[in-house]
Amino acid sequence: MVEKDWLLKVTNLTKIYGEPGANTLLQTGPEFNSNICPETGSIVACADISFDLYPGEVLGIVGESGSGKSTVVKMLYLDIESSNGAALLKPYQNGLVNILDESNQKKRWIRNYLMGMVYQNPRDGLNFKFSSGGNIAEKLIMGGNYHVASIRTRAKDLLTKTEVPVQRMDDKPASFSGGMQQRVQISKAIANNPPLLFLDEVTTGLDVSVQARVLDLIRELQHDLGIAMIVVSHDLSVIRMLTDRTLVMKNGRIVERGLTDQILQDPQHPYTQLLVSSLL
Template identity: 50%
Template sequence: MTKPLLVAENISKYYDGRVACEKVNFELWPGEVLAIVGESGSGKTTLLKCLSMQIAPNAGRVLYSLRDGRTESLSDLSEAERRFLMRTDWGFVHQDPREGLRMGVSAGANVGERLMAVGERHYGRIRSTALDWLNRVEIAGDRIDESPRNYSGGMRQRLQIARNLVTAPRLVFMDEPTGGLDVSVQARLLDLLRGLVRTLGLSVVIVTHDLAVARLLSTRILVMQQGKVIETGLTDQVLEDPQAPYTQLLVSSVLQV
């Protein structure tokens, strides 16, 4: 593509007069991974929710390049168009996988439901594709009929990733995908994510407080403090030579290399 996949223009959100995020601008290009970083309360999760239409911004707009070549403001889409976009062209990986999975159905059904949302009705193909994706995210195929309740936290997160990616979305939002996991499980999940992102050519917006995660996964970084973007640029450049005092503090106190 010769144009951005997603454009944020002056995105602002306020709660009872308090700034959650304000005048955020950026472009996300096909195949690019953007990390939004900052301490708790910096506005990064609010921004992610505005970008993914979970909440409406008070000001600004989000433009998205649809598969047919049109670029539309998300606020101008009909409710049916938004729902279709979210179950086909987009994925959302929650920090708590229970928010992104149906815990009352099997692992295979969790993946299969997403396929059915895009029109697949052949049981054999659905099950075969689900098995393939469980294998891709390193879940044994003989556990396809088990409930996610029987899975560990790391396995649930990998299942959530499979559920999101099975429809070949072009854009995936990730909210602290390694949060709450043991260090060894985090490392395995990050390695899996990095491989899938590169292999599938995904565009990703990832929120994380962990600069090591941002360094490993992202090509570009956006640093937030008190709802405002205070620094942005190529990930390696920003982390190696931070300019804003707040970014310098984050790098010196958090990043371990």
């Protein structure tokens, strides 16, 4: 992969809750086994996160609860504001503008046209007052499609692709199983053919057999559509199944990065070694 081919370039992404002190970043992190500043009590959710993502690539971010992995994705999806850092998205202004600094109106455009998100809890990604087809329609309308017939056709196609019975298109997600809710959420997330999809702990809380089917579906969609993905999980088996490269996070910092196979077969950082040993 050559430098010019990147889709997303993230540099020094940082999120601090509370008022940071002069030494907050120096007194937190894996070497201190804490992300809480001893001077000010501010919380460093993540700090100095940098990476490139390439078209069609699947990048994993793995770590325990509180490691900062979900915060990274929420900042990149523009759900929450960053404290520092830059994110350049090649399809937006040819990758010359930091999307984190854009106006709320422009951020909505970026989210609607260039990104999709599948949350751990379907209630965060779906409107339970709408039908499954209505949720997809909402995303399509926000992406500029106002033609009712084409919206309904697209909704049917997406539900079929994600193995949701089309005859249930007018049913509300509340009447669906957890696995089916996630499949509707995936349909909504990819409705406008975004080049980038975020997946945040999408199998947590699902039965093992349902987890496997959802992961199979995600892998099939990525193969068929060529969407670049960032997959957040505390579960290395999910990372192993879906991703090409992996970032390992602890206490808000990246402690190891590399090809997923390489990290699983020969982890270098003690924390990664612990994660891998727990998988075996």
